[in-house]
Amino acid sequence: MELTRRDFLKASGAGAGGVFLLGSLKPVKTEARTHISLPLKKKIGEKTTICPYDGTGCGFIVAAENGKVVNIEGDPDHPINQGAACIKGQTLRQLSADNPWRLKKVLYRRPGGADWEEKTWDWAIDEIAKRIKKTRDSAFVEKNSRGVTVNRTEAIAHLGGSALDDQECYLLTKMNRALGMLYIEHHARL
Amino acid sequence: MAYQEVEKYSKPVRVLHWFNTASFLLLFITGLILFIPPLAIAAQDSWTRLIHRIAAVLLVAAPVIFALIYPGKAARALKEAFTWGSGDLDWLKAAPAYYFLADESAMPPQGHMNTGQKMWWFLTVVFGVVFVATGAVMWFARDTIAPTGFLWAIFTHDVAFIVTGAMLFVHLYLSVAHPLMRPLRTGSWSAMTRGTVSAEYARAHHARWFEEITAATHAQAAAANREKVLVGSHGGKTG
C-alpha cells in the first residue's frame, strides 16, 4: 500500500507513539546537574561583634542591609570560636529589631495600673530623675551616729550590668556611688 | 430505507458520561504531569494537584448521585459490565478481522453493548474503584500510613493510570476516528451525543439488542407508547 502524505499525517498517532516509545527507552539515571548560578541572596557581613550570651566571648560577623540584619554567623578570624557557634550564638539574628517581642517604646506603669502606657523619652527621664532625687534626699544619711561623714542612702538599689558593655558598667558604678548608693548588685552571684 | 433512530443512551446516562469524561480528562491531564517532567513548571504551588482532587471528587460524586436518582439504570449498567457469555469470546475472535479488514462476517450478534464496549465499561468500573481506593490512601493517609504503603498506593494508582490512559486512546479512536465508525452520526458518537443510533446501525452492530427492543415492540403491538422506544424520523436533522 502506498502512503500518501495525507495518510502519513493521518498516521501521526503512530508517529507520536514512536516518540513516546523512544521516551521509554531513555536512560532513567539523571545526569548530575551543574549548579544554577545565582548571586548569593545574603551577604556575609563585615562588621564584627562579640556574642552577648555566655562569657566565652566568641566573635560574630553581622551582615546588615539598610540597618536591617540579614545574616549573622561566626567570625572565622576569631581565635576562640574560629567561626563556630553554639545554638544560642546561631540565634543572634533573632535578637534583632525584626523580633516583634523587642521593646520599641518607653513604657510606664502608674501606681495600681493594670497595664503599660507609652511615654516619651523626655518625660521618662524627667520623672525618673525626680523620683531618684526625692527618694535619695529623703533617705540620705550624711553622718552616722558617731558623726562620721558617710553620705549614703539605702533607699535606692541597683541590679544588673553583666549584659551591658564595660563602659556602661563603669558609668553605672560612677553614677551609683555618686548618688551614695550601697545596695549594688549584679549577676555575679546568680 | 427510511432512517429510523433508536435511542441507545438515555439523557441522564449521557450527561453522566460527559461529566465523567470532563473529570477524567482533568485527572488525566493533571496526572500526566508526572510523566512529562517539563510540564512540572505548570504545577507550581500545587494548583494542578488541587484540580486533580476536585476532579476526583466529581468523578466519584457523579455516578453516586446518578445511582441515587436512577438506581434501576445504575444496577442494569453495573450488571451489564459483569455479564459475560460465549458470544463475547466469539466477538474477540472476530474483532481483528473486523477492525483491520472491515470484515464483519464472523461477528456474532451483539447486545446493548458489544464486547469491546463492555470491556471498556468493565475496566472503567474496576479501575475506578482502584483509583478511588489508592487515591484515598494518597490523599488522606499520607501522614499516617507507612511510606511503603504510600509508595505501593502510588504504584497501583499509576499502573491504573497507564492502563486506563492507553484504553482512553483506544476508546477515543474507536468512537470517533476508526474508519468504520464514520460517518459519525451513525454510530457511537451519535449514541453518546444525541442518544440515538440509526436502526440500521443498531441492527448491524447490536443485533441482539435490536431484536430485544423490536421484540418488545411487537409484543406491545402498536401500542401507543411505541414512540418511547422507536422514535420517529428525525428527518430535519438526518434527511
Add this chain to the structure above:
Amino acid sequence: MADKAILFDATRCTACRGCQVACKQWNTNDEVIPQQQDGVKEVNTGSYENPADLSPQTWIKTTFREIERNGKVRFLFNRRSCMHCTDAACVKVCPNHSVYHNEDGAVSYDKDTCTGCGYCVACPFDVPRFTKNGLTGVFTKMDKCTLCTTPGLNRIAEGMEPACVKSCPTDALLFGDRDELVKLGRKRVDDLKVKGFTNAYFYGDKELGGLHVMYVLDEAPEVYGLPKDPKVPPAAIAWQDVIQPMGWAVGGLTLVGLGLNYIVAREAKITRELPGKKEE
C-alpha cells in the same frame, strides 16, 4: 568535579545543636516570629530532642540517645538530616526530576518544579518534609537539606562550608572531598576499634552506593538510630525504572497500533465496501 561530603564524628559531638539553628539561620527558615505568648507550639515530650521531628523548617537536628552498658551510662548524640545518597530513592522516584544530584554529589532540588507529589517519601532515612497550602490543605513543596547548594544560597559554590559544618565548635562536622573524608573516616573508626570500641562503624562509606554525609560511630549504627542496611524501596525503584517507561511504552505502543490500524482499516474499508468513493 570531585564529590563533596560531610563527615560527622559522633565521638566529637557535644550536642550544642549549633548546626540545627545554623541551618535555619542561613536558609532563612522559621522567619515568622509568633506574636502571641506560647506561640511556638512545641512540647517537651521528656527529652532534650526537640523539635520531635524534621520539618520543612528543620532540615537538620541533633538526636539524643541514652544507653546503659555494664552499669555505665552513655549519652549518644547524632545528626539527622539528608544523607545525600548516591543511590538516592528521592532522585529515583521524583517524577519531574525536581530532585537531582548536582555536580558536588549533593541531592538538591528545584523548588520551582516540585509539585509536592510526595513520591520522595521513598527516602529510606525519612528525610523529605512537605509544606501544606494553608488554604487547600494540599501539600505544595518538599524541603530538605541541600548541603547548602540551594541556588542563591549556595555556600559551596562560594567556596564556603555548609552552615552546619562551619558552626560546629568541636569539628565533629567536617566538609571536603568525599574521597579524603572516606579515608579519614575509616582511619578514625580503626582508631576507635583499637581503643576498645569494638562495635565502631563507619557509616555511609558503602550504604546506598555511598552517602555524602558519613558517620564515624563508636557504636553500631542501630544504636545511633541509623538503619543498618538502608535500601531504596522496591516501589521507588519501580517508579522511574518501571512505571514511567512503562507509561511511555504502553502509551506509545497504543498510539502506534491505532495509527497502523487506521491505515489498514481505511484501505480495507475503501476496497471492500465503497470502491471509488472517497470519504467525506
Add this chain to the structure above:
Amino acid sequence: MTNHWNDIANADCILAMGGNPAENHPASFRWIMAAKDKGAKLISVDPRFTRTSAKADIYAPMRSGTDIAFLNGMIKYVLDDIEKNPQNYNMTYITEYTNASYLINPDYKGPIELDGLFSGYAGGLNEADASKRNYNKATWQPQRDEKGIPKQDKTLKDPNCAFQLLKKHVARYTPEKVNAICGTPVDVFLEVCKTYAATGKPGKAGTIMYAMGTTQHTVGAQNIRAYGILQMLLANIGVTGGGINAMRGESNVQGSTDFALLYHILPGYLKMIEDSDHTLEKYLERITPKSTDPLSLNWWSNTPKYVVSLLKAWYGGAATKDNEFGFNYLPKNEVGKNYSHIALFEAMEKGVIKGLLVWGQNPAVGGPNSNQERSAMDKLDWMVVADMWQTETANFWKRPGVNPASIQTEVFLLPARSSYEKEGSVTNSGRWMQWRYKCADAPGEAEDDLFMMTAIVRKLKELYSKEGGPNAEAITRLTWDYGSGHPDVRAVAKEINGYDLTTGKLMDTFANLKADGTTTSGCWIFCASYVEPDKEPNAPIPGNRASLRDSTPDKFNVGLFPKWSWCWPVNRRIIYNRASVDLNGVPWDKEHPVIWWQDGKWVGDVPDGAQPPMAVDPKATKLPFIMKPDGTASLFGPGMAEGPLPEHYEPWESPIQNLVSKQQVNPAVRIWRPQEHGEPDRFPIAASTYRITEHWQSGQMTRNCPWLVQAMPEPFVEMSEELAAEKGIKNGEKVIVESARGQVRMVAVVTKRFKPFQMNGKIVHQVGLIWHWGYIGLSTGDSGNLLTPHVGDANTHIPEYKAFLVDVRKA
C-alpha cells in the same frame, strides 16, 4: 579565669567540676577537644551525667554540695602520693611558690580537735545566733620573725607548717569516706585521683573548669579554695594548660565585676569604703596590704595610686588634695553590713529600699526564692527597668495570683538596644576586653544604656544645681564629659584607661599611676587598654587595644594571641605566669612555655613582674605570686570566713547528717529565713538547679527566640528511672516539685543519666531543675528558683542554688 579559653588546649588533664562546659560554654569545648586530640584526659564530676560527661574519659557522680569532701579526698591522695613518689611532683614549686613551708600560729586548732570547727569561733556548735556565726582569725596566721617575714621550714617536716597541717586536716577524707559522703564509687574516685594527680609532674598541666556548680553553695568560696590547694600541690597555677578557670555565664559578668557593680568593691577590686575609714588616709591604710619581705613585690601596695587616680577620674578638678580628692563625696558601707543580693531583697521587703534601678537583670526569675523576691518588689515606690524585652521583674505586678490594683509601685520600662546595635567593649572569662561595633539599627525608639544613664545623670545634675540637696556636690561635680549629644563611648573608654594630667596624654601603663592627683584612671586594671594612637597605630580604632584583631600566634605558639584584643592586667594572658618557670627562669614545660628567661630578659607572655628569676638574681628577684602580700600562694588561707582550710559541711538543706563532724552546716554561713528550712522527712529528695544550652539565664534573651523555644520548648525536671518508678511518674508527664519555699509544675524527664546515690547505706534520690522560665514572653513556664532558699555562702553571700530539698509528685 587565671588562664583563658584557647589555653585549655595545652592541658594534659581537664577537670570539669561544678561546671558543664559542653552545655553552657559549648564553644569552649573546641579547646577541650583540641586537648583531647593531643591525649589529654577529660574528667567530669557532676551529680548527673551531662553533655560534658558524654565526652569525658571518666565520669564521677557526686552528690550536689559535697565538693569539699571530694576535693579533700583528692588532696589527701596527692599528699599521700607525694610522700611515696616525690619525683612525680614539683616539690620546688610547692616549697618555693606556696606557703606550704610557713609555720602557723601554734594555737591554731582544726576540725579534728574541735569537731568540725576551727579555733576562734565566736559561738558554739551549730550556733543559731547570727551575730556569733563568725571567727576570730588570729590563730590562723603564720608566725613571723622580727622583720615581719613568715617563719618557714622548707623541708616541710615541721608538724606546724602549713603543709603538715593540711596533711593532717585531709587525712580523714579517705576514699571510703568520700564514697559515704559523695556517693562516688571508690574505684571511680581513685581513678579520678590517679588521673588528675598525674598532672603534678613538672611539665604536665591540669586545668579545672568550673562555674556556678562550685560557687553556689554555702561553702562556695571554700570549694574554690580546695581547687587552689589541689592546683598548687600539682604546680598547675601560672602554667599553660593549668589554672583555675571560672567559666563566666554572661558576656560581661567579668567586666561588670571588674567595674565593681557590687556592693563591696570599687572599680579594679579596690575594697569599698567603710564607716571606720574616717579619712582617705585611714581608708588607704586599711585597704593597702603590707609586706616587709624584700622578696615580695606585693603589688597591692600600689593601692593608693589606684584610689586617687579613680577619684581624679570621677571628680576631676573638684578632686584636690585639700578635699582628699573628693573622698567624702563617696558613700561608706556600714562596717560588717551585708548589701548583697539576698540582703538587698530582704531589705526591700522590710521597706528600706524605695527605688530600684534594674539594668538588664531579671531577679523575678533568676533570684533565689523568687516568690519572696517578686513580692518584695510590691514595697517599692518606683522601679526603673532598662531591657530589650518585657521581663518578669518589670511585670512583677502582673504575676499570677496578684491583683495589679493592689500594687502601688510605679514602673518605668526603658527599651534598650542589643549588643550589636551599639558600640562598646565586653570582657570575657579569659579577661579579654573585646570591642564591638554598631552593626544594625535598633527597633523603634530603643536606646543604649549609655544614653539612658547619661540622660539621667544630666538631669540629676540639673536638678541638684537648681534645687540643691544633701551631698549635692557629689553629683554636680561628678565628671560626665562624653560629648553633648549622644555620649561618646570611646571617651568613656579613654577615661577608664586614664590620663596623665601633666601631659594630657592617655596613660601607657598602671605602673605610672600616681597617688598625688596628677594621673587619672577609672579602673586601674584596664589602664593600657586605650593608649595614644601612635602607641597602637595598627588597631582598627588607633590606640584602642580592645579593637585589635591580629590573630598572629605568640612567640611560643601556645595560643596566647597577644595581638587579639587586649587583656587585663597589661595584656598578661596567663596570670601568675612567674610560677611557670623554675628558679632559673626555665619553663617547667619547655614545649608549652608561657615565659622564659632568655639572654637576661623575659620572653613570651607579659611576665608577672619583670624582675629576674630567683636563682639568677636572688636579691633583685621577686616571689611569683605578686598579688599576695607574702608573694606566695596560700595553701593555708587565713583570710577565709569559715576556716583556713576547706572542711566539709552539708548544705543547709541536706538529706543526711554530716559524716565528718557534728557540725552540720558551715558555721559561718548566713541564713536569712530559718523558718523556711525544709526537713528531710517532709522533703526527702535532694535537688539542684542548672542551666541548659538552649536557654540563657532568666530567659528573656532566649524564650523570645522561636529557634530556641523550638529546641527546648518547656521547663523540665530531670529524675532517675528509679525515682520515677517509685513515684509512678512516666517520662514526659507533668509533675509538681515542692520545697519549703514554693512549688513548680514542670515536665518530667526520666533519664538514665540520673542515678540514686547510695549514701552510707541509705538511698538518696536527686532531681535537677532548670530555671530559665517565667510568666512573660513568647514561651512561659515555672522557674526552678521558686524553690531555692535565701541562704548564702559565708564569704561571698552567693545563694545556695545548687543543693536543697524537695519532694516530687505527679501533677
